[in-house]
Amino acid sequence: MSSTQFNLFSFTGKMKILHMSWLAFFISFVVWFNHAPLMLVIAENLKLSQSEIKTILILNVALTIPARIAIGILVDKFGPKRTYSTLLAIGSIPCFMFAAADDFQQLALARFLMGFVGAGFVIGIRMVGEWFPARQLGIAEGIYGGWGNFGSAAAAIALPTLALAFGGDNGWRYAIACTGVMALAYSVVYFFSVSDTPKGSTYFKPKKAGAMEVTSIWDLFFYILMTIPLYAALTLLTWKLSPAGMKLLSDGSVIGIYIGIWLLFLYNLYKIVHVNEEHLTQPIEEIHKYKFKQVAILDLAYLVTFGSELAVVSMLPLFFHETFKQTGITTVQAGLLASSFAFMNLVARPGGGWLSDKYGRKLSLSICVIGCAVGYAVMSQINSQWSIVLAFAVTFLCSFFVQAGCGAVYAMVPLIKRRMTGQIAGMVGAYGNVGGVTFLTVLSFVTPEVFFLTIAATAVVVAIAVQFIEEPSGHMAEVMEDGSVAMIEVV
Incomplete structure (x- = not known):
């Protein structure tokens, strides 16, 4: 450095x-x-x-x-x-x-x-x-x-x-x-x-391109399982455009897209097996092993943090306008109030990262996800009887935990396996989009109150999952071009 x-x-x-x-x-x-x-x-x-x-x-x-x-x-x-x-x-x-x-x-x-x-x-x-x-x-x-x-x-x-x-x-x-x-x-x-x-x-680069390497047969099955929601989200997006949803695609087009999505999944499945089949047949030294559950839990944490941010930012201006319209709030004012959710990125993401560096990555992520659960549960109670100032304060506080949670997730991503940081970051990031698609689809069927409670309940489940993540410690091993092993500090 x-x-x-x-x-x-x-x-x-x-x-x-x-x-x-x-x-x-x-x-x-x-x-x-x-x-x-x-x-x-x-x-x-x-x-x-x-x-x-x-x-x-x-x-x-x-x-x-x-x-x-x-x-x-x-x-x-x-x-x-x-x-x-x-x-x-x-x-x-x-x-x-x-x-x-x-x-x-x-x-x-x-x-x-x-x-x-x-x-x-x-x-x-x-x-x-x-x-x-x-x-x-x-x-x-x-x-x-x-x-x-x-x-x-x-x-x-x-x-x-x-x-x-x-x-x-x-x-x-x-x-x-x-x-x-x-x-x-x-x-x-x-x-x-x-x-x-x-x-x-x-x-450091992966030995083979096309999919992440895993270090146990059980992690291979876990990896495949965690890949399925990515294609399910694309299927859900297609359904939203279908005759059953927004009626913007014909039945024939929708069927063709469905087939294309799941053929892509099968190709992805082939690449996952192809990349991993050779080295999984041989003993893997302990220093080269990592646990895929680390990636999976971060996937879920980003789903509920960034995924909820994508969904809430999309609906919040209309929600504030509809809730407080009897007070004379304009669409512009509602939009400005709602924008606080995204503006928190400037300080909250770095704040979440700083907390992770200072007080530990597992603890910081746990606090942020629990904060999301409490924040969204309280937001579900916002109604026209509330003062706008109080509604703004609750939204502002909830958004801090959401953005800080995003920062806490990516404070841990590069500490899992250096040569695959891009692929891990890509999968975690994709889960954020999966969360956005899923929560917005939920919103199309329920009231804003139930929408916020759904996110809160999801955050509770994720907070439990985060307790099974392991705090990065010691070193991660990577192999140099000459065959020697480099030990990279992760604390």
Whole structure:
């Protein structure tokens, strides 16, 4: 490491890598969510129906689940420098496609492809994990995740103003195209400004690409079991667009997509077995073993933290407006109140990471998930009899535990197995999207009160699961190119 100090205002060594990486994540989220604040203008300009608008919003997240898995594999194989630069450059293409679209079909295709940009988060987790020691990893990953996540809020603030500055019917096009230019330019800057590891360090890669290595036959079955919900979530998304849901796809199209999803699952199953069959037939030394339950529990923790954040941020403005409309609250004011949930990312994610570094990763994650359960249980009781100030305070406090929980999850991800950090981060991140899809589907059938209670109950179950996670300790072993073993400190 270039320095043992953590100086946030430094722009050299590992701190330069942190700042360059959170900015890459920030830009990827600006691009990914560049449509949201301009959607009403786009809909008016291109004469979109309400069902078409909803389709665009769903398509924006559809590809992100498999993309996070794929990006995790790519970053472990090719390194974060090349992977992040390539993702930003390629991500600018659907951005320009969306800006130039003249009808719903073109918009839908561009938005579907844009979902791949949402996987950029995974890359920086591996990059930051390479540069920071375990005792600083939580706060470093928290800053990376929290400040980068703010890109969606920055898009909501800046892009309408930019569109107005350009003016005319095409102002939204120029504003969105500007985000594509920004991503393309930064892909070059990032490539020439960072390196995958500190000088003299080794970038460890998996022996085979395509799936995670596990170290026991039972973990192989566990891995396969934990893969199923990823494809189930894609199936659920397809159902929402089917004649039984929003009636936006024909029966034939839906059946074709279902078949495609589960054929992809079978291919994934083949890769999992292929990657693991050879080494599982031979004895594995104890120092090279890790427990897949660590990954599985973090999957569930991110499902309930980031997954609930995705769902709640989507429904909170309307919930506040409907609950307090008799007080005269406007849609703008309701939106501002609801935005506090996302704004907490700036401090709460780093806070969760810092708590993990300071007081232990298992304890911090336990407190955050329990805080989520209590927070959502209290939010379920919000009604028109409450004061707006009290409702805001409860929401603000709940959001702190949610975002801090996200930080606590990724404070532990890079400490499981270094050469597979990208793949582990990808799977955990994909579970966050699974949670968002699942909770929003629940919301479509129940009242907000039951919706919040459902998340609270899920958090209770996850809090119990977290008690079975093992605190990272000692060292993890990786094999050097010359066959020698490197021991990497995890405390």
